[in-house]
Structure formats: C-alpha cells, structure tokens
Amino acid sequence: MKTFECSNCGQITFFENVVCEHCGMPLGYVPEIRAMVEFQPGSDLFWSPVNSTLVERYRPCNNYVSQHICNWMVAESDQNAWCRSCRFTEMIPALSIPENLHRWFLLEAAKRRLIYSLMQIGLPIPDRDRDPARGLRFNFLADSPQERVLTGHQDGVITLNIDEADDATRELKRTRMQEPYRTLLGHLRHEVGHFYWQHLICESRWLEGFRALFGDERQDYQQSLDHYYATRSSSDWTGAFISEYASAHPWEDWAETWAHYLHIVDALDTAANWRARIGSAQPSSPFPEASAPMTIEAFEAALMRDWMPFTLFLNSMNRSLGQKDSYPFVNPEAVIRKLCFIHQVVLAARVASPEARGY
Structure with a gap:
C-alpha cells in the first residue's frame, strides 16, 4: 500500500484516517485517484476537496453518514449512496x-x-x-x-x-x-x-x-x-x-x-x-x-x-x-x-x- 498525505498540510496519514491529526481537517479516501483528500463539508450532503486537482464534489459513503463505519468518498455524479467497497x-x-x-x-x-x-x-x-x-x-x-x-x-x-x-x-x-x-x-x-x-x-x-x-x-x-x-x-x-x-x-x-x-x-x-x-x-x-x-x-x-x-x-x-x-x-x-x-x-x-x- 502506498503512503498517504493530507492534501492540505502534507502530514502522513493512514488508510483508515477520517481526520488529519496535524491540521484537524476532515479526510476521505477517493478511490478514483487512490489518495487521501482533505474536504470542506458543505451545507448539503456534498463536500468540496481542498488543495486538490479534483474538480467534482464528493459525499461521504452512506456507511460513514449513518454508522461512521467507512472513510471512502462517493463522487457527486455517482448515483450510488455507498462507496466502491461498501456496495x-x-x-x-x-x-x-x-x-x-x-x-x-x-x-x-x-x-x-x-x-x-x-x-x-x-x-x-x-x-x-x-x-x-x-x-x-x-x-x-x-x-x-x-x-x-x-x-x-x-x-x-x-x-x-x-x-x-x-x-x-x-x-x-x-x-x-x-x-x-x-x-x-x-x-x-x-x-x-x-x-x-x-x-x-x-x-x-x-x-x-x-x-x-x-x-x-x-x-x-x-x-x-x-x-x-x-x-x-x-x-x-x-x-x-x-x-x-x-x-x-x-x-x-x-x-x-x-x-x-x-x-x-x-x-x-x-x-x-x-x-x-x-x-x-x-x-x-x-x-x-x-x-x-x-x-x-x-x-x-x-x-x-x-x-x-x-x-x-x-x-x-x-x-x-x-x-x-x-x-x-x-x-x-x-x-x-x-x-x-x-x-x-x-x-x-x-x-x-x-x-x-x-x-
């Protein structure tokens, strides 16, 4: 497995992290680019990536929203509420x-x-x-x-x-x-x-x-x-x-x-x-x-x-x-x-x- 870094501060993060231990911002794993990305939660279901080349918004997997079980993200264009693993x-x-x-x-x-x-x-x-x-x-x-x-x-x-x-x-x-x-x-x-x-x-x-x-x-x-x-x-x-x-x-x-x-x-x-x-x-x-x-x-x-x-x-x-x-x-x-x-x-x-x- 590759090493991951917070897209905001560069701190080493682990595959299971949901927050950066250094800057405190929410993190999510984006399977499309196989990277941990910092997100700014929005007022709706969708979060905006921070300091990333990603242009699309994402939402946390339904198993994060309902049970805090998962840290993978789902693209706004994806109609599935569950991430690529949980589905x-x-x-x-x-x-x-x-x-x-x-x-x-x-x-x-x-x-x-x-x-x-x-x-x-x-x-x-x-x-x-x-x-x-x-x-x-x-x-x-x-x-x-x-x-x-x-x-x-x-x-x-x-x-x-x-x-x-x-x-x-x-x-x-x-x-x-x-x-x-x-x-x-x-x-x-x-x-x-x-x-x-x-x-x-x-x-x-x-x-x-x-x-x-x-x-x-x-x-x-x-x-x-x-x-x-x-x-x-x-x-x-x-x-x-x-x-x-x-x-x-x-x-x-x-x-x-x-x-x-x-x-x-x-x-x-x-x-x-x-x-x-x-x-x-x-x-x-x-x-x-x-x-x-x-x-x-x-x-x-x-x-x-x-x-x-x-x-x-x-x-x-x-x-x-x-x-x-x-x-x-x-x-x-x-x-x-x-x-x-x-x-x-x-x-x-x-x-x-x-x-x-x-x-």
Missing part, C-alpha cells in the same frame, strides 16, 4: 447487538484493504450487476441458535462469521486449528482466491497449467477435506505447499497461495512506498503506480531478492517487540512456481480488462 456488502449482522457494530467496522476495514489491493493490481471485480450469477458479494453474519455461520465462498458470495473480528475468539480458533496465522484480511484474501479461481481459471486456457502445479481439482472436495483432517498430523506438506491446509485439496492450495500472493504484493508495495531498505537493497513494488508491473521474471527475482530478506526483518522486529512472527511461513521452490503462475494469470487479466484499473 459489495450484501448482508451485515444485527446492529441491535452492541458488539456487532465494532465487529462490522473491523470487517469493513479489512475489506477496504482487499478492494484497494485488487484495484491497485488492476484485476476485474465483477459485481452482481455485471455478473448476476457469480458477481462478488460479502455477507458478514453471526451464529444463531438455529444455524452456525461458516466462513467460505460460494458462487461469488464470500461469507465471514463476525466472530472472526473478536481477537480472543479468533486466537482460540487459530490455536485449536494449529494455524500459524489467522487474520480478517487473511480470510478475505483466501476467500477471494476462490472467487478468482472461478473467474480466471475455471474453463480458461489456464486450467491445464493450474492442474500441473496445484493438482486436479476434480477429485472429490469433501472426501479430500475429510482425509486431510483425519491424517494432517502425519502428512509431509512442507516441501510443496505454503501451509498445511493448502495440502487438503487443489482448490485450497490455490486459495492459500493466492492469499500469500496478495500478502507479498501488498507488503512489497508498502515497503517500496516507505522507501524501506534491507541491507543495500530497497524492495520494489510489483505494481508501481507510475510504471508497468513486474514481468514474471522480475517478480520471481523479487521473491528471492526482496521478499525473503524482508520477512526475516519483519519477523526479527516482531520478536524484539515480544510479538509472534509477522510472516511465519517458508516459500519452497514449488510454492515460488505457484506464486509466479498466479502473477502470470494476473498480468493476463490486467491486459484483458484494462478498465479494471478504474474499478
């Missing part, structure tokens, strides 16, 4: 339960980071208007006495149990599942990997290449999961998979590797924008704003030259602060090949859908 949310938990509002806030904050990354990369993000059968939607739901909500993806709908937004509950699940890493953003990146398998791999020219690297997805999914949970403690997965769960089925291998691809791309982009330097090298962004994205060869080189040393630094820094490793994973050669395959698919999707850069 993908189809169902939310009952806000009559006090803790649900905060959990929903955390879920939407993670989703905005996901949507930002997909837009930055340039991937198409088909919604239900463009693809009624498989367009992207998010359901953030709570368990009920009658039904337990399972996190997952089905035909474009990503469902997340809002309990995942509770740190204690999520950590308990992580420990019980013997997982080294479990976050809201990680869940969303994994599930959107299933979404893009349907849109970019299934019935495409990439299917045979996918099967050569990840395996044949036609094997029975439920039987594979049952076998995984029955034998996971005895399986040797470390040489071919990014995580133990990735070994359960080719679909899960793809989704886990896709999630790590987004981890890597976003982290390298953040490091590049902060001008971080590990030894004598400064990490490069795979998708810089002002130039073409990395070629497959350059991306593979960046994994070895930039990503590996950077994860060592991140983990060492976390340990010095008494925290768990930021990236508790190892990328063997087989995983590098899978990551490069995903990069190749992404580059092709960008070329095929240049309008995706705008939405």
